[in-house]
Amino acid sequence: MGSKKRRNSATGMAQPDGVATAVADRPRRWRGTIVAMLVCTGVAAGFGATWWFQHARQPGQGQGIVVGDGTRGPAGMVHVPGGDFLMGSDSKMAQANEKPAHKVRIHGFWMDQHHVTNAEFRKFVQATGYVTTAEKRPTGKP
Secondary structure (H helix, E strand, O other), rough: OOOOOEOOOOOOOOOOHHHHHHHHHHHHHHHHHHHHHHHHHHHHHHHHHHHHHHHHHOOOOOOOOEEEOOOOOOOEEEEEOOOEEOOOOOOOOOOOOOOOOOEEEEOOOEEEEEOHHHHHOOOOHHHHOOHHHHOOOOOOOO
16 A cells, blocks of 8 residues: 655645644644743733732831831821932923932831821811911012
């Protein structure tokens, strides 16, 4: 019995029956493996990014959140640690007063843990005699 030969469409050469099929199927077999590898890489990158955003610490943030209790800081306030950050933008779309981007260092400060209502602020002003910047008479100096 003679073996039937078929022409390979890619090379134009005659090949025994079955060889052309095996060669033609090779890319299909690898396609599934490559897709699976890409999916696994994407999933791993997603988990890695999630971990990094949840656990990576910037300088000055290693202390954790400090909530004031009256002894360790003002009650009802949260400490925001100081540090360096890039302020402004060099983008073509940035406003003139946003340029140039520059490094700024701020000191740590305390901020209320919750919004302050107008009634709470009024009570504070009455108790302390505080005068807001908007209520102060202009001095003519910047």
